[in-house]
Amino acid sequence: MAETGEVLLNTDDLRAVTGFAAGCAGTVLGLYASAHPADPRPRDAIDAAWAFARGGRRGKALRDTAWAALRAAGETDDEAAEHAARAAMAAASAAYLHPLADAHQVKHVLGAPAHAARAAELAAGGDEDVAVEHLARARERCPAEVVAVLVRFPAAPAGGGRVGKLLRDLDEVLRRVG
Template sequence: MAGDKGEIALSKQDLREVAAFAAACAEAVLEVFEADQPDDSRPRDAVGAAWEFARGGERGKSLRDTAWAALRAVKAADTAAAREAARAAMCAAGAAYLHPLAEATQVKHILGAGAHAARAAELVPGHGEGMGAEHLERAVQRATPVVVAVLKRFPAAPGGGGRVGELIRILDGDLRSRTFTE
């Protein structure tokens, strides 16, 4: 339930749907990180914690700790693609902490994992922007009606943010124009 004028109504089920979407996006590029750092499970642990929350677990210490650990894994990665994959995992665990604030910056909590995953795919040697576009299309297809409805409660994604910001805005526009048939 929303209280003040600047708040968005978000249920726990809304947050679970957003976390599941983010986890699926990040999971798609875990192998990019693991190819670079095969003995580092931090990004996989973060995605696992996001899935656990999405499937009914509590939003608490495990999510926070694994998100922070995945962020630290970014610094351990040797390649830009692996760093983006770890960021996607961090975003997946952080998606459960979407704030009910009517601010465009909150869109990053919903779409950050998808955008970082797409960027990771682009940065794999030999892939390029076409692979990022494929990841964005898969993200659009995996978004449920609930995820799209939650996204539409917030203002459009903000400007800036380099290539990842651009990918967030592309994904934002694609999802906002998505229609579902019964």
């Protein structure tokens, strides 16, 4: 951390975090697509996140897809689909991780896998073991570059219900291996 309370981040760091988030969100996109086959907003957010992760611009279009996925999440009555859309929103918004030494920034790093795990858990009738397995796969996929970014921030904040708990669980595990 810099002495100013800022975290040093560069574009490569943001691309690594965003690619990881997009990969995690993509694992549950089918839950949203099954419930809302004509609504492309979560898919568009994940596609935009991948485009940035692979070298594209971090501009208004990326931010707009994140907001659209969030609206999609708010418009569904299917809770698993809602969290799948929130995972997509988190993937697109990961590109906007702020260089602030603030625990809430961990949500930009790990929000997508936490919401994806919750979506999978809900789709399995609330089976918490499914979420644990989903987080284990996210941990295995998490590149060292993302862990290196994560450990620059304070640990994940308290609160946030079940998704917050999943986020903290993944945060804790990744910090141990980092």
